[in-house]
Amino acid sequence: MKRIAIIGGGIAGVAAAFEFILQQRAGADIEFVLFEATSRLGGTVETVRRDGFVVECGPDSWVTEKPWARELAIELDLESELVASNDEKRKTYIAEDNALIAMPDGMRMMVPTKWESVLSSPLFSEQAKLAYLREPELAEQLKANALDVGDGYRDESVRDFVGRHFGEEVASTIAAPLLAGVFGGDIAKLSVRAVMPTFVALEREHGSLVFGLQQRLQTGKKSAPIFTSLRSGLGALITGIESLIPERSLQRNVAVEAIEHSAGMWRIHWTHGGVTHPFEASFDAVVVATPAATTARLLTPVDSRIGEFLPQQSSSAIVVALGFDGDQARSMRIPAGFGFLVRQHELPPDQGGELDANLAPEVGDDAAQQALLACTFLNQKFPHTAPVGAILLRAFFGGPSAPDLLAHDDATLIRLARTLLERFLGKLPEPSVGLARRWPTSLPLYEVGHQERIAALDLRVAKLPNLRLIGNAYRGVGLPDLIRSGRAAARQIVAG
Ligand SMILES: Cc1cc2nc3c(=O)[nH]c(=O)nc-3n(C[C@H](O)[C@H](O)[C@H](O)COP(=O)(O)OP(=O)(O)OC[C@H]3O[C@@H](n4cnc5c(N)ncnc54)[C@H](O)[C@@H]3O)c2cc1C
16 A cells, blocks of 8 residues: 655645545555644635625635636535636726726736727826837747747746836836736746746747737637636635545644655654654655745755755735625725736835824834735625625735734734725725734745746656655646646656
């Protein structure tokens, strides 16, 4: 019998456990143990249901285009729970000064598909509009430049890539806030190949992103709803799998402290519930599904250079949900749409004084303002998340200033979120439901050269028998990619 350890019970580790269960049912002679440092499985995936609100504390949905989360939901008998985003209300705003300016209709990230809406938008200067108009004319030059690198690994930052096509203003107005929330990073450092592979492919094929996208839309099928979620919350994916894991295969409150490899076996050392006395056991194979920094620490004794190939930085996120019941919601005026993204440099520091007086003097003004990256109008994006007539807002704090906020208590964070959101949404009543979650160092930064480093990492890992690394440090941070790679790793271990 092959004995397997899974270290880390986030979505990646839990997806691997699910696949091992399927393989056992299909007759594979295996046994596995999932080690999770906390009392709860799911990692960043957590749903809280309160007073009729379905509050997602981490991810709120997945990108529909990628099938692997949907497939998993169906396998877990959750098909009737699948719910599509309310794309009729899809509009995103950019928060500038104290106002919300709608992104032009038809934008695919920073690429326009409807000229008239871009040219009439107050979001861009005349110069940026001109840059948009000129981009298709530069197609040959852009394509030649892209093909020049052959199949090599030349990478560049998102800022350079977007800047080459549309100029600096578009990069900072749209690309920066769009990507800050997803990849937690500065676009001057983010790898375009790792985070925008579709646009890199469009450039290689057509040169112009505007022209390439038009071609694709003309030939493509009618697009599906952009996001998908689950009516009872994404936590159902986790609890659905958890209910299938036998007790003997699950170790909660168990932090793995070290991994060794000797005589063809993997030795795992762990502590239980904070007790320092170490336990250990041997396994034939190990799946490491921990965040990048932990993975680097655990594997350094096995390969002293492994940490060099993993993301070196991860950003922290804080989510604050504010639920307003029907009575409270009546006085609120939330614009139609999915929410807004904050254009960072548009928050002038001289507005800080206002906050100081009524907010939380202990929270640095600048830190708080700069850390607010976005707000989702969840009941408009996914109506199932709030009772009829109620409003659910979710503020997202991140970026370099977020660590300064992590130490504050829930009440302070809720107050802070409410005060900052009022700048853009007008007076907000005291919420009937308020909830704050901190996710320290949860989003790894895919820096320029990321894919090349991961390819080198793969070669090193391949030299270590029966070891697989999964999770959001490698090939995507979204749920579908993590589910796909977690399940694939489990199948490879069984087959190997
Ligand atoms: C606020 C936020 C919003 C997001 N929104 C979306 C979204 O809408 N859609 C989307 O697709 N993605 C979203 N993401 C990204 C996605 O949620 C994450 O990338 C994903 O959940 C990470 O899963 P993971 O399994 O790699 O890691 P984690 O969820 O970080 O899980 C790692 C697990 O390992 C455990 N662990 C750590 N150390 C040890 C140890 N020594 N021993 C044992 N166990 C250990 C941890 O306790 C944790 O449970 C969001 C992320 C954040 C932070």
